[in-house]
Amino acid sequence: MSADNAVYIRPMPDGRIAVKLINSLYAEDMSDSDLDKEFADAPQFTSMEEAYDEDERIQDEVANIGGYIEYGTEILK
Numbered sequence: 001m002s003a004d005n006a007v008y009i010r011p012m013p014d015g016r017i018a019v020k021l022i023n024s025l026y027a028e029d030m031s032d033s034d035l036d037k038e039f040a041d042a043p044q045f046t047s048m049e050e051a052y053d054e055d056e057r058i059q060d061e062v063a064n065i066g067g068y069i070e071y072g073t074e075i076l077k
Contacts, residue, residue, distance in 0.1 A: 006071035018042040019054040
């Protein structure tokens with residue numbers, strides 16, 4: 001099972017770091033404000049280490065149900 005998806009890591013304006021699995025995100029066509037809204041409800045962390053731990057948890061969860069994250073992990077600046 002595959003999709004046009006990736007785990008995205010987004011530094012937020014308040015200094016926290018949001019992590020979210022998203023299908024078909026076209027970040028290059030979005031403003032910073034639009035990206036902030038997209039990640040507003042995502043789990044947020046205080047360090048990149050915690051964000052990468054969440055990324056790994058998501059990747060494992062998807063693999064355990066037989067899924068596949070096509071584009072791996074992307075960091076949005």
